[in-house]
Amino acid sequence: MTATARITAALDSRGVTTLPVLEGEGPLALRRVRGPGPAAHVCVIGAMSAPLGGDALRIEVDVQAGAALHITSAAATVALPGGRPGIPATYDVQLAIADDAELHWLPEPLISAAGSHLTMTTRATLAPTARLLLREEQILGRTGENPGLLASRLTVWRCGTPLLDQEAAYGPGVPGWDGPAGLAGYRAAGQLLHVEPGMGRAAARPAPRRADGPGGREHPPGPGESVTLPLADGAALTTALAPDGLALRRHLSAAC
Structure with a gap:
């Protein structure tokens, strides 16, 4: 399954953040919700079980100049076994924040269930005066089970230069992921x-x-x-x- 969700936040003539684009596909359902402050609030809702092996999910967020957008999710995302055996699922998040704009990207955790295989990438591109609060949480295995194979990479660019570029991998076949130099238990x-x-x-x-x-x-x-x-x-x-x-x-x- 291939699915893409797109969110665009823009400032109107009254100085209010609007959502001219709010489109979800497949398991990526989007809902505008109430929230405090002047920002627009969007919740990502999992409409079906995903990601499974071979799934390709993508979220594209564009926060235009002066707009403020806060994004959460309704529940944890669970990477599950199944789908196309031997082919990893992918989950790509692309965030673009313009000058004087603000984005809070605060989804619920990603859970790597036993037998799953997921590659997740997050890329944020920031203008010089953009503001960003970004949280990522990974839970390795459900209660009482071993984790699946999870690889993640976060890159942040500001003013056309890299601010942060880091990646990690956990689970079966990854050397030392659970050792003293890794998660240490x-x-x-x-x-x-x-x-x-x-x-x-x-x-x-x-x-x-x-x-x-x-x-x-x-x-x-x-x-x-x-x-x-x-x-x-x-x-x-x-x-x-x-x-x-x-x-x-x-x-x-x-x-x-």
């Missing part, structure tokens, strides 16, 4: 990227910060560990590991 991994104009000033740049598990530094939010690091051009990246999705969300929410 944890089963949930996530990151929170915050890009805000003005954070690049020396007085405003966040200092590196680490939060450990119970008894660790900085009164951490629960089991697991996280680290927040400043990036170039006014950005900060928090990376977290935790035993489950609830603890992972607590760490990332604390970073917010």
Whole structure:
């Protein structure tokens, strides 16, 4: 199955963010929902089981100048076995944010079920004064089961130059993914990227910060560990590991 969802947010003459394009296909159903503040709010709803082996899913988001858009999902995305054996599913997310525009990309977690094989890519392209809050969470296996094979890559471009480019792979056949240099026994991994104009000033740049598990530094939010690091051009990246999705969300929410 191949399916694409498209979202365009634009500012009208009254200064209100509208959604001239809101189109979903297959399992990618889109609904405009109520939310606080002046931003437009969209929820991605899984209309059927996906992704399965061989599925190609894609979400394209275009936030035009001055618009504000917040995107969530109704439930976790579960990568499942089945479909075309031996062929990985793909899930591509393309985000474009123009000058003075804002995007919050805050979906629910991705769960890699046993026997699944998924390649996920997220690419964000930002104008000089664009604002972005992006969260990614990966849960490796459902309760009591081993994970499937999951490969993910996140790239962020700002002003035509790379701000962040990182990739990770977990699951059967990936060397050392669960060892001390990998997840070290944890089963949930996530990151929170915050890009805000003005954070690049020396007085405003966040200092590196680490939060450990119970008894660790900085009164951490629960089991697991996280680290927040400043990036170039006014950005900060928090990376977290935790035993489950609830603890992972607590760490990332604390970073917010």
